[in-house]
Structures are given as structure tokens and as C-alpha cells.
Amino acid sequence: MTTNTGLTIDFGTNKDGDTWRIVNDGVMGGLSQSNAVLTDDSVQFKGDVSLENNGGFASMRTLITEGALTHCKTMTLRYKSNNKDRIFGLSLKNSQRYYIPYYKYTFTPKTTDWEKITINLSDFKHYKISEIIGDQMPIKALEEVFNIALIISDKKAGSFDIEIDYIKFE
Secondary structure (H helix, E strand, O other): OEEOOEEEEEOOOOOOOOOOEEEEHHHHOOOOEEEEEEOOOOEEEEEEEOOHHHOOOEEEEEEOOOOOOOOOOEEEEEEEOOOOOOOEEEEEEOOOOOOOOEEEEEEOOOOOOOEEEEEEHHHOEEEEOOEEEEOOOOHHHHHHOOEEEEEEOOOOOEEEEEEEEEEEEO
């Protein structure tokens, strides 16, 4: 739900998962597989990352209204995962083309219980094709963001799972 002060994507209470879609490395020849399932309290994103055929990522993505994050300063994510050895990312994009730079924040679960992280949006790093090209996201870039993605692209083959309760931009 978008408000004049931010954006809340609540998979549990509001069931905000209808517009999310899966995009895996198969778009580039890879063999990774994943799915997202809404539960009563969350969305479960899980699958298997394959490094074969130049693969290596799985993601779930949604479009948002361009400019919805313009006045936001922080992002809060409530999640849990059984994978304390995997790196997940939340990316913000202003282009659908994979080679156009985007912004991403990466995190590794510390426990298998529910965790909540709150970070400054300026802590999102500037990426191009999975490589960091800048240390900080300029706040002005939020005006053009229209795509949010949860992604795993940690260059490790194998299964993964993450369960998300909500993502709040304030």
C-alpha cells in the first residue's frame, strides 16, 4: 500500500503478494528454479540456485508506482530463513534492462527465527550486473524507482528459502 509518507508491502496481514512474479536466471540460459507462495502470515520464497549454463540467481519482483519512495529514508524488513549461510538482496530498480545500474542492499540471516532489520536507504549500494560500482544510493534516485526485487545471487549453488512478513519504506 502506497501512502504519501511511504510504501508498505505486507504479505501477512494485507496479502500484498498478488503482483509479485518470479524471474530466474533462465531468462539468460540458467537453470535455477524458485517459487513464491502466500501463506496466512507471509510469503515464502524458495528454490534451488544452479550455477550451470552461466546461471546463478533467483528472484521475485513487483512493480510499484514510480515516485512512491521519493520521501522515504528507511527500509524495514521482517523475515526468517533456514539459510544462515546465504546472502539475500533487496534491489530497487529504475529500469527493466538487466545491464542498467540498480541499487541493492544485501543481508545474511543470523538466526532461523523471525528477524527485523531497519536500514537507511542511502545504505543501498550501486550495482551493475551483480558487481558493486558505488557505495551509496543517492536519495534523488528514489524518485524513479518502480521495481522492487528480492533476489539471491550469492554465487552458491543449492537450495534456499526465505519467508517475508513485510517490507516497509518510510
